[in-house]
Amino acid sequence: MKQQKGKGNQTPLPSGGEGGGFRLSRNFTLEEMVATSHRKLQDTPTLEVVQNLQKLCVLVLQPLRDTIGAPVYINSGYRSKRLNARVGGVPNSRHLQGKAADIHCDNLDYAKVIFDILRQNKYVTYTYIGRASPPAPPLQGGGSCWVHVQM
16 A cells, blocks of 8 residues: 555555556546646545545446446546635535546537436436536537536
């Protein structure tokens, strides 16, 4: 196990060794589920949060990836309280518990496909399509957006 550095809760996290880090499922790693461009605001997740992220990956994100047969890119998984406040997240966000993810979509048509697949997953409690405010410049099907999913 390796010690992750940061402020807040210091939890030893499993080391993934070679091959891209600690795997939460076949195609998702812990590193991508906690990644942020605001590193100074991100605390090391607790063991409970890591376990929740693994459930999210195994029960929701991996089945989505298997269904679409293509990579699924995560904009935001776990967020510390400070990071959540900085990005305008709601105070009771499931991101704080490792029970939510925002999935990057290049266009609105693709986001609708992802949304429809996720809606059918019995572990998903809530999902919506988000768009930049003001909306991003139009691309195929309406511009860059994301799909929020939570369990």
